[in-house]
Amino acid sequence: MRKIFLSLAFLILAVVPTFAGPPSPGEQAPKFSLQSMDGKQVALSDFKGKVVLIGMFHICVPCMKQAMEFNKVRDQLSEEQVAILGINTNGDSREAVARYLSKFPENTRFPYLIDPTKNVYQAYSQRDMPTVLIIDQKGILNARAPAVSANQLVSHIKKML
Numbered sequence: 001m002r003k004i005f006l007s008l009a010f011l012i013l014a015v016v017p018t019f020a021g022p023p024s025p026g027e028q029a030p031k032f033s034l035q036s037m038d039g040k041q042v043a044l045s046d047f048k049g050k051v052v053l054i055g056m057f058h059i060c061v062p063c064m065k066q067a068m069e070f071n072k073v074r075d076q077l078s079e080e081q082v083a084i085l086g087i088n089t090n091g092d093s094r095e096a097v098a099r100y101l102s103k104f105p106e107n108t109r110f111p112y113l114i115d116p117t118k119n120v121y122q123a124y125s126q127r128d129m130p131t132v133l134i135i136d137q138k139g140i141l142n143a144r145a146p147a148v149s150a151n152q153l154v155s156h157i158k159k160m161l
Helices: 003-017 061-076 092-101 117-121 149-160
Strands: 033-036 041-043 051-057 082-086 110-115 131-133 141-145
Touching: 041 061, 051 061, 051 149, 061 149, 092 110, 131 149
Parallel strands: 051 082, 082 110
Antiparallel strands: 033 041, 033 110, 051 131, 131 141
């Protein structure tokens, strides 16, 4: 009986963390380090002291539209205070992402990262496409939402600065 109980207790402890929900606003943002489309290694920790706006994207039209909203944010907020990142979280190849980006109406004015192993997708329990994240200067998740307009993003971020 004791052996069964210990086996069940171990199983519960081993399985529960994998079913934890997505990080919520107010919680530490999961760390990551990914390669950009131009081959640079980019880590979330590189932006400590800045607000970080992240778009978790797949290869889809709504994600393209959100990326264009991020360009508008880039036009309005200083790179000294706000970092913007796009992340392909679907595990798509560099070549597939490059083809997708080539169809955008304008180039992104922020680094676009690839997540071939889908670690960021899993760490943030992404469900919406796209998912927009705002992380504060201390690495705390401030907001999480589906598609958001540039005006809403700028207004929200300015309150954090």
